[in-house]
Amino acid sequence: MKVFVTGASGFVGTAVVQELLRAGHQVLGLARSEASAAKLQSAGAEVHYGDLEDLDSLRKGAAESEGVIHCGFIHDFTRFAEVCAVDERAIETMASVLAGSGRPLIVTSGTALVSPGSLATEDVPSSFNPAWPRASERAAEAAAAGGVRAAILRLPPSVHGDGDKHGFIPILVNLAREKGFSAYIGDGQNRWNAGHRLDAALLYRLALEQAKPGDRFHANTEEGITVKDIAEAIGAQLKLPVRSISPEEAAGHFGWFAHMAAIDCPSSSKWTQENLKWRPSHPFLLTDIENGIYTQ
DSSP states (O other), X not given: OEEEEETTTSHHHHHHHHHHHHTTOEEEEEESSHHHHHHHHHHTXXXXXXXXXXXXXXXXXXXXXXXXXXXXXXXXXXXXXXXXHHHHHHHHHHHHHHTTSOOEEEEEEESTTTSTTSOBOXXXXXXXXXXXXXXXXXXXXXXXXXXXXXXXXXXXXXXESTTOOSSHHHHHHHHHHHHTSEEEETXXXXXXXEXXXXXXXXXXXXXXXXXXXXXXXXXXXXXXXXXXHHHHHHHHHHTOXXXXXXXXXXXXXXXXXXXXXXXXXXXXXXXXXXXXXXXXXXXXXXXXXXXXXXXX
């Protein structure tokens, strides 16, 4: 199948492109720069110039393909509401091309805000949160209701692996270096779920090939790792002390990231693994940290 992939030159997207090509699919990758185009060409993908705000380019890419994987997102937290609106329009635009065709659309979301404080499962819909107004799932559900074979793939808060430069673990590593210690909030027993980017890439392909309209999939391979354990692993690698800070100190230490540092978001992927025969096989998060991939 010829697959249009947005975010094709990003950390997760490059792994998705490689997985699709390895499995015999063709890839049409969205590129907004010559550097991105060169990366796609070297991987063996066809280049489609444009970006998430160029709706004509998205329509054309979707029209030329037999399926779409939407990995792209503008990770600018200084204008988060605006980029969430861009994401929603992008999904709506591609979905309008695919309606009634039976061609799949896999939309990226996240597990972190599905059911904070309790185990998130695939059957739980993600409610729209004005404080974190990402509307990917709302747009995908509307597309499915409108006759598109649209499904949702939820990524964990930590998608880890070699080459991760802008995810949540690099944020914690950079803060530890800046502040001189690795921190967690309170007793640090709040949990993040996690998954390796190569396992996630495999899941994107399986979802593309098998998903039914409205399906939700979870890409986490670990249900929950305490933030204290993560902070201690980072501290050990950087040879820095590890400290607990109070909830009142969190905003001053973590800045805009304080909410994520405090969230408790365990997640199950049992249904996903059973229904897609998805078998994760890559290292766990603490293993990647302990192997030094974030601190070299």
